Amino acid sequence: MLFQLPSFLIFLMVVLCLTRVLQGPWIKIVLIGSSFIFYSFWNIHFIWILAFYIVIALVYVSTFSKINKLKFLFVLIVLIPLLFFKYTNFILQSVGVQHLLHIGLPLGISFITFTLISFIVDYSRSPHKRINLLDVSLYISFFPHLIAGPILRSHELIPQLSHIHVGWKNIRYNLPLFAIGMIKKVLIADQIASYIEPIFLQPQQYHFLELMTAAVGFTIQIYCDFSAYSDMAIAVAGMFGIRFPENFRSPYLAFSMTETWKRWHMTLSFWLRDYVFIPLVRYCRNSFPHLPILLTMLVSGLWHGASWNFVLWGALQGIIMMAESYLGYGKFISRHPQFKWMAIVINFIIWTFLLILFRCQSIAIAGDFYQGLLSVDPHYLGTVNMGVMGLSALVLLLHRFDQVNVIRNCAAKLPQPLLIPVLCIIILGCSLVAAQRPESFYYFDF
Structure with a gap:
């Protein structure tokens, strides 16, 4: 969904209105759902990429964050979709393979990957810190930065997610x-x-x-x-x-x-x-x-x-x-x-x-x-x-x-x-x- 098109302006007004009237965790749930709609608007077949990244983040936070050595394993797992979609044909072409794979490039995959890597690395430094799983999901998927940044750090965005507020000001x-x-x-x-x-x-x-x-x-x-x-x-x-x-x-x-x-x-x-x-x-x-x-x-x-x-x-x-x-x-x-x-x-x-x-x-x-x-x-x-x-x-x-x-x-x-x-x-x-x-x-x- 392109920011400059009427479809996005309509989408934005609807999400703003819903966020204005909702309270508590429903605000984050609606924003996560809206982010999936935003991402799938371009190509719904790649929606699993966003879901995959969110699942990896949730599994890491809830289960493995206290094992510091596993940080590097999760970083490698996060890099797999980026390496496959963006660099497979480049590598094949560089070694002389004539028949390349017909694979598209999911929107914003580099930005999402870097966002999640920074989250894993930063969170591994304070694994005992409690974090809301909805906050993690919204941090990865929040639609304004989802496709082309800015590349956010968890300490910049996550503390703000408890204070989401829509007002005329x-x-x-x-x-x-x-x-x-x-x-x-x-x-x-x-x-x-x-x-x-x-x-x-x-x-x-x-x-x-x-x-x-x-x-x-x-x-x-x-x-x-x-x-x-x-x-x-x-x-x-x-x-x-x-x-x-x-x-x-x-x-x-x-x-x-x-x-x-x-x-x-x-x-x-x-x-x-x-x-x-x-x-x-x-x-x-x-x-x-x-x-x-x-x-x-x-x-x-x-x-x-x-x-x-x-x-x-x-x-x-x-x-x-x-x-x-x-x-x-x-x-x-x-x-x-x-x-x-x-x-x-x-x-x-x-x-x-x-x-x-x-x-x-x-x-x-x-x-x-x-x-x-x-x-x-x-x-x-x-x-x-x-x-x-x-x-x-x-x-x-x-x-x-x-x-x-x-x-x-x-x-x-x-x-x-x-x-x-x-x-x-x-x-x-x-x-x-x-x-x-x-x-x-x-x-x-x-």
Whole structure:
């Protein structure tokens, strides 16, 4: 179920109304049931995946959490569906098998897997702590974050589940953020996507300016698309009185690749830091102190997709971040702020250049794209799509304001009797536009 479609708005209003009138454990039961409906709306045949993850979490909490050695066994069990659905064909193809399996990719399987792994690891550190089984089930399945995050930790969400409350104050407070998400998704990301799609499929048929426009356009599209989902997820959760962590904080104002990952998909970055990077540092700090950065980014690349271009993308990110760490690049920019804006521009160009590898379906196609960018024909450079570049410029000009708290604080200063009807019109209008040509969120594939 897509956040931007009328079907979701109807679904959300029904769930809000039910939550408002119900009391006690029925609130959580209804939200769990609603989450199953939400997840099955896309493909009901994969509903067992969500049920499987919930059962694993309940079995671990109720029976095996006090046996610390079994933690690793449960983590491996949790990884089985992800490895099968996402990486089986990648492995078969890599070893030369011609006949691949015809298996689909369940929505949000990477996000659900990481959520459950963090729960198992965190809970194993305090196995004597009592926890409600309904809370565990809702933590895994809560529909606002189910498909594309933010990736939540149990200590962030579970304590809040006893205080779920739907009220006009919560709805009013979160409407501006939901409306901004609608605008970014429907009026910016989807519009850019329609132009750049054919260019990334066959870049050899286009020239320098068209390729450059597509590269910049995708940089803006993926940000607006993914941050839109995060904004809308945070807003929807907030309507139930649940606070989600911020997932983006103006990442294109970062002056280094390392800082970019502290601002981009922050919940994934912090997950990788806590469960991959820090354990690797313990093993490598004396012999290869910078190697954990590279290995962590390789994991990040594989998490994003089962393809060698994602592996290479993660490796290049890791190499750049290793160089920044070794050279003390971040400290240099901090001591010389006069170079900061130049560093921001350079970092944006590098990020955009690497995203070409991220967006293309294979390394070979990415090679064609890079060749077209670097082999400029002086007789014909192609044409710039002013609509794409105009939207990109608008996003970058307003980028510093595109943060959850800034949006909420700015909206709070406006007259509410005027603001609320305008926001409702924006949401309904964008929803009707999206219904004409529904586009899934980009990170649904991850």
